[in-house]
Amino acid sequence: MSDTVIKDDEVDIVIAALRSDLTSFMEDWRIIFSRFHLIIVKDPDLSEDLKIPDGFNHDVYTKSDIDQCVGSASTSVLFSGYSCRYFGYLMSRKKYIVSIDDDCVPAKDNKGHLVDVVAQHIWNLRAPATPFFFNTLYDPYCAGADFVRGYPFSLRNGVTCALSCGLWLNLADLDAPTQALKPEMRNSRYVDAVLTVPARTMMPLSGINVAFEREVIGPALFPGLRLGGEGKLRWETIEDLFSGMCAKVVCDHLGLGVKSGLPYVWRKESGDAVESLKKEWEGVKLMEEVVPFFQTVRLLRSAVTAEDCVLEIAKMVKEQLGPSDRVFTRAADAMVEWIKLWKAVASASTSAA
């Protein structure tokens, strides 16, 4: 992994700015981010100007940019709060996108070395995934590991990895009830593994620390499910979880892989779990319907692109989940609008690698 050679123009780092002063965030990440192009999207609900230190190659998008591109009605429906990052995905022209929440800083591994989150994510995306059979030694392609005895040879080529989901030390991505019940709990366990999440296995895809291959899976990472009481803390959202499950279904259908594990980021203390509890219940309740739905989604063979898949899923969301809660109907509409935007804006052209 340390030998991963990444061309500067292959990667966009997309940051959703939910707080205006990004100085310490950017300084903490400078050593890792400074060689790449950054897309910083300011939460349209944030009134203060962004403070960004010098020395970064970056583009900033604010409410007026988003309004101009998608119309102000869409801005507020689709791109406020954490979801503003999706506008960054729309604007990117790079092969890979790495996206990290603005309350995270670089973590240290077991040996005390700073984790290069970009290098690890790109390694994950470049090495094949192995979704059809579980390898008990985890990632078989990394140095010092391989496929174990009993692993079918015909499956050892693997498939393209479209999505890499990293983890978090310190404040883990727990829901509010869990964190409220265990206020002192912090994740201090550094698990030195990357593994492919098997085909047809659903998982909660946290948006805090992700990377993906833009053209292949970009359409399936969308701002869809907005809670009525959605707030500016991760405890008060499930948009990434909803979109993530959709992305997993799409990957399974298209024969792409999703990995989970390294890299870690260090997530800073923020928010009050007990306070968020008041807003969280809606999300917790909805997951009870969302998960069984995605576990049983089967897409038509004719859906051969991520866009096709998302549109098909949107129809199913409307028909099967819509009747129980209007939040799903709105999500389905948002998904359709997202694909329209993606086709119009994002598919324009890829910059040559």
Next chain:
Amino acid sequence: MAASSVAPTPLLTDELDIVIPTIRNLDFLEMWRPFFQHYHLIIVQDGDPTKKINVPEGFDYELYNRDDINRILGPKASCISFKDSACRCFGYMVSKKKYIFTIDDDCFVAKDPSGKDINALEQHIKNLLCPATPFFFNTLYDPYREGADFVRGYPFSLREGAPTAVSHGLWLNIPDYDAPTQLVKPRERNTRYVDAVLTIPKGTLFPMCGMNLAFDRDLIGPAMYFGLMGDGQPIGRYDDMWAGWCTKVICDHLGLGIKTGLPYIWHSKASNPFVNLKKEYKGIYWQEELIPFFQSAILPKECTTVQACYKELAKQVNAKLSNVDPYFTKLADAMVTWIDAWDELNPPSKAGLANGSA
């Protein structure tokens, strides 16, 4: 981090047997003494029954050689492999305990990253005593471990988990590679300590290694048949693989979980890759047919016990795999013989109560 008051792991000395297949000696037990001393051992002696196997002093054990196996099982002894560590499953059958831990005689105590000796048995017990989570993937791995939990988005209705039927441990030093990989990478050693236990999701198969394995005999015991290997058989080194695929299909059907990850043991001996290649050769080809077979195996709702599931699988093996090789007809027969022998030695009344339901 605040020290939580974690209850000590129960020893389960009256509920767990350690099954060890051997052909040489049991010197390795000396290193395990602090952890194994209080447990009952079932030693299955393979090969020449006249050879005397030396068991270190102070261990409580029963030992079975080939003559014993033949005497106890009569004609049904044909299902137990000869000249292959697959014979260990005889130990599972004769055990009267709820839990089994099985380990190879070239596996020693490993150290964790802090340098502390790993009590593998204790970790297996922890794994077996707390639920598995096969229905939805938890990105923080085992949510029941101290310092971990379910992540945001994990449905609350799934947080009770499923009973854990199998705990599959791993190996530092010599990794469990097949012969071709061993030949290409003779010097590769597994030095990566991955501090995780995780549930293998429902619907996903895996290669189960029998070197460092524990299971709940009441929940899944009859599925742990290690097949026909070794002397007189066209294949070897697929015993645990076969048991693992059958076990996983049945666990998925019955709503039971299988965990993999910790504990690590130190695997000291690399077997001869040329010998291994001869044994595995057919398996490498057959595996390509076996995997789709297991991936698409469906067990009828009416199969609510492990034995019923297993016999149904045997039927399907015979129907769908005999054209791969006549060996599979023999194996399907042996699978049925195994269940009959299991039920004879373990009267069904107790087993029926303990099995998970579909």
